[in-house]
Amino acid sequence: MAEWEIRKLRILRTLRERGTVTATAEALHMTPSAVSQQLTNLAAQLGVPLLEARGRRVRLTDAARLVLRHADAVFEQLERADAEMAAYTRGEAGEVRVAAFSTAVPALVVPAVRALRASRPGVSVRVREAEAGEAYDLLAAGEVDLALSLAAHAPTAVDPGFTRVPLLADPLDLALPPGHALASAPEVRLADLAAEAWIFGGSGPWSDITRTACEAAGFSPHQGHTAAGWTAILAMVEAGMGVALVPRMAAPRRDGVVLRELAADRPHRHVVAALRQGARDAPAPRTVLTALRTAATHLTTGQDARIEARED
Structure with a gap:
């Protein structure tokens, strides 16, 4: 040749x-x-x-x-x-693989992808739904480029293997059946529900979040029913079988359920994104991370507007 x-x-x-x-x-x-x-x-x-x-x-x-x-x-x-x-x-081309927990996909990842299609059409995003632990295993193994998780289940900020970026603090609202005594109360505190039957998962992040929030308010929640999916949880709340904490980011609205913002002891779950330390300056992942942060800002702004509208 x-x-x-x-x-x-x-x-x-x-x-x-x-x-x-x-x-x-x-x-x-x-x-x-x-x-x-x-x-x-x-x-x-x-x-x-x-x-x-x-x-x-x-x-x-x-x-x-x-x-x-x-x-x-x-x-x-x-x-x-x-x-x-x-x-x-310039971060205008390339494929970025993102692992994210279930409620983060519609609330953050999908809006970010839509924005990128308009502003950076050369950047493609491949999404993989994964719980927190799995997401970071995938990230560490190089099978994804970005992982979205709850801060409590992410590597610590000093972990040398990852760069961790805060996205938002997602408030937890209280889900009550319409006839509940506190459904129309002027103010609701988590401690007011100490004697209630609570509905949450038997294990995993949401179980930990519910237990931690209630214990911070001074009581250990009695788990009346066990469920992990929002459809099942809210159906049981609507039927008067118990109460539940609901992440505002998930926005699982249901006509037969009253969602109340909690007062002084309002709990949050902190959502973070992470990249491998060696890839923190890679252009395409940084572009997607910027889009995710913008989506988080818009989501927080929209949540605040909905709260003000309810108060008015």
Whole structure:
């Protein structure tokens, strides 16, 4: 197989455009003798004559024109590669794999993807729903580039393997059946529900969050029923079978359930994103992270507006 050298092909291509060795040398900031030497070397490598003398000038041979027909296609592809690489370094191109817990997908990831389609169409996002522990296992293994989780279940901020970025503090609201004595009370505190039957998962993040919030309010919750999905939890609340804490980010609205904002002891769950330390400056993941932070800001602003509307 012949040896193809981009630099020498560029010299031959410039000669076709400029017409003379002197003009080619000027365009490429070379000496005429260097241009002639490079073209002689290229002809020897390809095993065909590339130039023929015409008086004091040279002209391209048919073999040279054949070479250039293929070289043009090569240079066109290289120009596309240069453009794509430039877009990549600006964070405007590339695939980013994101692992996120269930309520973060519709609340944060989907709005971020929609925004990126408009502003950075070259950036594609591949989403994988995963609980906190699994998300960080995937991140550590290099199977995803970004992981969204709850702070309580994420690596610590000093973990040398990850860069952790806070996204938002998601308030927890109280879900009550319509006929509950506190459904229309002027103010509701978590401690007011100490004697109630609580509905939450038997294990996992949401069980831990519910127990931690109630214990911070001074009591240990009695688990009347066990459920992990919001459809099941809210159906049981609606039926008067118990009460539950609901993340505002999930926004699981149901006509037969009253959602009350808690007063002074209002609990939150903190949502964070993480990248591997070695990839913290990679352009495309940073672009997606910026979109996620913007989505979190918009979500928080929208939540505040809904609260003010209810108070009015």
